[in-house]
Amino acid sequence: MNKRLLDYLLALLIILTLNFMLPRLMPGEPITAIYGDALVEMTPEMKSHLLERYGLDRPLGEQFAVYMGNLFQGDLGYSYYFRAPVAQVISGALPWTLLLAGTSLLFSTFLGIVWGVEAGWRRGRKFDRASLVTAMLLNGVPGFVLGILLLLFLGFYLQWFPLSGGASPYLGQEGIARAADILRHLFLPALTLTLVQLPRNFLLMRSSLLGVKERPYVMTARGKGLRERVVRYRHAVRGALPPVVTRVGMSAGLLFTGVFFVEVVFAYPGLGHLFYLALQHHDYPTVHGCLLLITVCVLLFNFAADLFSIKLDPRLRENARQLLGRT
C-alpha cells in the first residue's frame, strides 16, 4: 500500500510543480503572469508587498520553497477579482461542488446498478439490446452538451426549473423553504451529471453481472427455489458488486471533470463555475486554487477507493502483496 501512497504523493507533486512552473514559464516577470490585469490598479507598495510575500523576485528554487511553505499554511494568494483571499473564496464554493458531485454519484451508482442487473439478466433479449444502444448513445453526448439541452427544454421552454445559480438570492428564506429552493436549483445539474455517469456504471455492472450469472452459487440459489428477485439482488449482485464499486470509486477524476462543465453550464456556484469566472477575468491565483483543490479531492477520492477495494476483496489483497513483492 505504501507504493500506492507514493503514487498519489508523486501525482500531487506533479500538479503542484505544474501550478508553480506554468506562470513562471510565461514571458515577462512572474508577477505579471500571476496577477495580470490587476497589476494596473495596484500601488507600488502593494506590488512590493506581493513580491516579498511570495518571493517572486528571488531565484526559482527559493520561490518554490516559499510557494510550498505558503500552501502548507493554507495561503493560496489573494484574488483581486473577488477582493478576498483565495482560500476564503474557494472554501465558499467547495460545499456546492460536493453537494452536486455527491448527489449525482449516489443516483448514478444506484440506477446504474439496477439497470445493469436488469439488462444483464436478460442478456441478448430486446431489453438488453435496447439498453446497450441507449447507453452507447448517451455515452457519446458530452456533459456540457447534455446540460445545455436540458437547460433549454426543461428550464427555458417548460420553465419547470430555475435556469442558473444554486439558490434564489435576496429571499431571506429559512429552514424548509430554503432547502426546497436549493433542491430545485440542484435538480437540473444533478440530473445532467447523473445521466453523464449512468452509461458507464450501467456497462460496468452489466458486464460484472454476466461474469457471475452462470456461477454455481447463483444456480444453487435458483435451485433452492428462491424467488427471481432474491436470486438477482441478494446473491448475484453481491458477487458482482465489488469490482463495480472499485471502478466507480476510481473514476473520481471523471466525476469531478463532469462537475466542472455542468457547473459552468448552469452557473452553479461551485468550484468549476468559480474557475470559469476567474479564468475569464484572468484571476490566476483563484484559477490555481480551484484546480488544486479539485485535484486534491480527486486524489483523496481515488485513494479511498483504492484502500476500500483492497479491504473489500481479499483476492486483491493477495495481488497487492504479490505486486509489492515483485517490484
Add this chain to the structure above:
Amino acid sequence: MHVNYWDELKGDRMGRAGLYMTGALAVVALGASWLAPHDPWAYVAPPLSPPSWSHPLGTNEVGQDILSELIYGTRTTLLVAVSSALFSSLLSLLLGLAAGLFRGKVERVVLRLVDVMLVVPVLLVALLTAAYLRPGIPGLVVLFSLLFWPPGARIVWSQVLSLKQQGHLTAARHFGAGTWYLVRRHLVPELYPLLAVNFIQVVRRAVFMEAGLAFLGIFDPSIKTWGLMLHYARDFVFTGAWKWWLLPPAAAVSFTIISFALLGYALESALDPRLRRHVHAGN
C-alpha cells in the same frame, strides 16, 4: 489469434455503422474547402441572420456563415484527435516495448510513471496548461499526446511480457534472431490490433477534450471548432438562434464521439473471442 479484423468490422452491424459515420466525417473534413458554401472567416451577412437559402444555418454574432464554420470545425476536430491518437499511440508503443523488453530499471521507471499519470486528473492538467499557453492545434496535439499515452503503454507492456513467453518467439530466438528483428517481425505486428483499439479510444477522448476546452473558451479564437461555436452560441441561447446555431455543433460533437465509440466497440469484440457474436449465438 489470427482474425481478419477488416471482415469482422464489416460483418458487425455496429462496426459497419461506425465505419460509415467516420467515413462521412473524413470526407467532410478533407473536402471542407469545397463543401463549405462560404469562407467561414469572412463576414458575409448581417450578424445573427436567421437561416436563409444562402445561409442554411444563418450567421453568428459577427456575421460569419454558421454552416461553413460547422464544416471547417470537422477538419479541426479530426486533425487534433487523429494526430493526438497517432502520437500518443506511438509513445505508448515505444515506452511499453522498452519496459517489456529491457525490464529492470527501464521497466520500473516507465511503470511508475504510468501509475502516477493514471491518478493525475487529465482534464485538470489540460485546463491548467491550456489556460496559460492558449495552444493552437500543434500545441493541443502535443499536450494530448503527453497526457494520453499511459493506458496504452501499460497494455503494450503486459502484452509484450506474455508474447515473450510464447513458443514461436522462443523458437525465433533460438534460431538466432536479434532483439530488433523480434520486435519488428513478431512483436509489433501482434500488437497492431491492441494499438488500434487504443487508438480509437484516444481519438474519442481527444474529441471530447478538445470540444470541452474550446467550450470553456480556452482555445485560439481564430480556429474554427465546434466547441468554440458552442461557447459563443451559449450567450444567445435565449434568442431562438440556438435551433440553428447551438444544436448543429452539439449534434456534430455527439455524432463524432458515437461514431468512434461504435468503431471501438466493434474492434474490441473482434479482438476478444469472448465477446465475439457468433460464439454467443447458442447462449
